[in-house]
Amino acid sequence: MKSTPSPVLRERIMRLRYAYIDKLPRILDEVKRACEQLAASPQEADTLDTLHRSFHNLKGTAASLGLPEISAEGAVGTDLLGRLKGLDAAERRSAVTAAVGELAACIERLDNLKDSAAIAAAPVTAPWSEAAVAAAAEPAVQRRVVFFCDKDLDGSALGAQLSCFGYTFSSFINAEAMKAEVLAAPPDAVVMSTAGAKLFADLRSTVAVPILFVSERTDFPTRLEAIKAGGEAYFVKPVTAHEVVDALDAVTVRREPEPFRVLIIDDEPEMGDYHALILEGAGMMVRRLDDATRVLEELNEFQPDLLLMDMYMPSCSGRELSRVIRQIPKFVSLPIIFLSSETDRLVQVSAMRVGADGFLTKPIPPEDLVTAVAVRAERTRVLRALMMRDSLTGLLNHTTLAQFLDTALANALRQDSRLCFVMLDLDEFKKVNDTYGHPAGDQVLVALARLLKQRLRTSDVIGRYGGEEFAAILWNLSIDEAVRVIDHIRRDFSALTFKADETVFSCSFSGGVAAFPEHPTAEAIVQAADRALYAAKEKGRGRIAPAAAAGQAEARP
Amino acid sequence: MRILVVDDDALAAEMTAAVLEDGGCEAVIVESGDQAMETLATDRDFDAVVSDMNMPGMSGLELFRRLRDGKSGLPFILLSGDDPEQLRGQEPGLAACVAKDAELEETLMTAIAEVRLPAAG
Known part of the structure; x- marks a missing residue:
């Protein structure tokens, strides 16, 4: 049996996580400085060692504090510098420029991550400080960088509109200058005329930057050329800011799905804890309930995506409980999964007839439990979203x-x-x-x-x-x-x-x-x-x- | 159990200490291999050492080797951002090598439990 971290430990980890996110800007500043030093004097073994250690620390500390994205970037830097350390002096001299470029991109991504991590880690009901109110005047999401290159695109007008949606833009007069800049510091996306498409055809293999094309041409060959250059979208002029933002959002915003919420009802606390731990390990939010009679309050308060319950409990059986729940209209579509050591098919079938959506036999392999829960919870999510949201705007109805x-x-x-x-x-x-x-x-x-x-x-x-x-x-x-x-x-x-x-x-x-x-x-x-x-x-x-x-x-x- | 935690990253050290203390251990933090050597030379009342691998100056592995060669006999657990499999079986006498990842709480306490067993038994 695995141990569950105590609330005290969770609280401590949470505080450490805040402290770490607070400290990240300083860490990144140091790393940036070390990168500049490395670029200036690639032969300094000390600089290389320090930088390698910094990235290595990012990778390890962020991972154990539950910040996997930051850790992943730390790993990118660690690998890059590890390879550099393995080279002899002459090889290093020639490799260092490219490496510093990649590191700069990595730091840039970390810079962005640190802001989104700060938002994600902030307590849900964080008070609005003076600064937070001021910050709300700015887009809450991290600003994403877009490069423009098109003679007809009025960069400033479009740019002003895009900036309302959280994009920062740079305008380029010719595609070659932009290409050089894309290689040096890749933006989040590029918007360009199809005239420069050929120039970007070979870029895809080096830098993964989404490209959106604008063109006055509607013919097939031009569209094909745009696709070959890796175009994610193709707009025929004149373009509006809204269609560009739609496409930019689609290619640049990575939305973290909300964790599934699972309520577990089990009169055996150890069993409940064990299953909770497995599901939490898969990133789900779990609440445990020992007392089946409190289920309705808990359902109302926690709003789970799925209910996992033991078939046999002292106060009432799983069958009785699911009938009670199914009599309430708003819980008719809530998936219920029974867990039991019952292997008799007949008993299982009778459980399904009172409205259970699944039956899992204990002991269940952890990965099976995770899959069984995730598949059903996802379906509830989709159905619920369809019922709850306005189809045009995606806002709540x-x-x-x-x-x-x-x-x-x-x-x-x-x-x-x-x-x-x-x-x-x-x-x-x-x-x-x-x-x-x-x-x-x-x-x-x-x-x-x-x-x-x-x-x-x-x-x-x-x-x-x-x-x-x-x-x-x-x-x-x-x-x-x-x-x-x-x-x-x-x-x-x-x-x-x-x-x-x-x-x-x-x-x-x-x-x-x-x-x-x-x-x-x-x-x-x-x-x-x-x-x-x-x-x-x-x-x-x-x-x-x-x-x-x-x-x-x-x-x- | 009283455990010496060695890590140059103060937050990482705090994190390790938090996990250990939650598991009922007492944690003492030092910032470097040198400090660890000094502390262990004067204070013999430790049951184990949990050290970060990657530190400026003396690495965690060097610290372990020095302690092993000095016959300290203290169980030594190495924490690393890298894949712990790389070191497994490579260093005779190393009690455990634990990855710094999201499962740190669990893997570290399992390692501590394994270290504790022979002493308790």
């Missing part, structure tokens, strides 16, 4: 957002924390649809959804409330801070331009913000935000208004 608000208010009350509810409405959206057509209107909705997702924290809840109405639940910030955060987003949104046929237009939105505990119930907070939104519209649109405290007149924005 009205019903789901309302449920989240109930839960969020209950949590805020219990934890004595603050919460703001925000309602946004696109200004004169009907005119957009009427003037430019529905596809143009959809473009606007998708752009606002994307901007909200990028700018708010992952712990904040965002939904499409109705046709052109959006809503968000923001944790742990005052109403003034919330107004500031949303107002920054409003300003950036109104700077975006959209294109319908040959016409360029832009859009604005108005918003209302209400806070808990001033408005303690879902009904009250929604109404207050709605009234504030109405007040903002009355005052002339394109502004964000805070709700007045209950019983007072609306505050003037």
Whole structure:
């Protein structure tokens, strides 16, 4: 039997992880300096040793602190420097330039990782410090670098739009200059004209940079040439920022899937711990429950993707328990897997008839348990996402957002924390649809959804409330801070331009913000935000208004 | 058990100590092989040494060899960012070589349990 790390140990590891992430910028600075030294004097064995050790430490320490991506980059550097150490002086002199280039790219990736690690490691309900509010004015995701090269692409206009979506761009006049820069410091993506495609055809073997092509040509040979040069996307001019961002997001953003949530019910704590450990080892989030009678509360609170339960328990049998659960409409689709040493097929079949999705016989090999759980949990995820989300924007739909608000208010009350509810409405959206057509209107909705997702924290809840109405639940910030955060987003949104046929237009939105505990119930907070939104519209649109405290007149924005 | 932890990376040392202390051991941290030699020369009350492999100056392996040649008799566990299989069986007398990875808690405590067994039995 394996031992489970105690809560105290987990807490300590968590703190060490924060400390490490804090320290990373300094480590990376040192490594950068050592790299420069190495480039200047490749024969210095000491520099090489120090650098090798630094990367080696990154690899080891990050791995044991549960930061596998940082560790992987550490491994890349370690291998690279290990090879360099193995060379004799003459070979090293010639190899060092390329190696330093690769190391710079590796450090660059680490630089990006350290920011995303800091975001990922931050406690979910981290308070909004002054700095965090200021940072929210900037895109929350790491900025990704894009190179442009096209005589017709107005780099500055497109660039300004891309920067709202978290991209930094550099514009090049000719493809050769860009190629040299791509080799020296690979960006996250390249957007270029098909005219330079030939030049990039041989690049793919050296640097893996996604290339998006823009062209005025629609003929097959040109498209084929673009594919041969490794083109990930092909746009016919004129291009809009939104289609470029869509393609850039697809090729540059690596989204970490959320871990599966599994609830284990087993009256034998050792068995439950053992299975929990196996599933946690596979990266899942597990909660254990010894007392089957508490299952409904636990299901509501933990919201698992799957339930794993023992077939025979003293208080009630697995069959009885699954019937209880299946009688509640919202748990009808929750997968239930029975675990038992029962090998009798008949008993297994009768368990399936009361709504179990699977039957696993103990002792089960760890990898079988992981597969059985992962396959079913994934399916629930997909189904749930289809039910919960708005198909156009991918945001939560009205019903789901309302449920989240109930839960969020209950949590805020219990934890004595603050919460703001925000309602946004696109200004004169009907005119957009009427003037430019529905596809143009959809473009606007998708752009606002994307901007909200990028700018708010992952712990904040965002939904499409109705046709052109959006809503968000923001944790742990005052109403003034919330107004500031949303107002920054409003300003950036109104700077975006959209294109319908040959016409360029832009859009604005108005918003209302209400806070808990001033408005303690879902009904009250929604109404207050709605009234504030109405007040903002009355005052002339394109502004964000805070709700007045209950019983007072609306505050003037 | 009282264990000497040797690691030049303070956070890594803290991490190792956290795992050991959670397993009921007492951990004393030093930053280098030289410091480890000094400490062991004056303080004989250790039950094992857990050392990082890759350190400036004296490496973990050199520290182990010196202690072995000096007949310290202390069980020695080496922590390494590399594949521990590389060293397995290569160094007579090395109690264990443990990879610094996400399973560190488990592999390290298993190694400690193995070291502890003969003494307890």
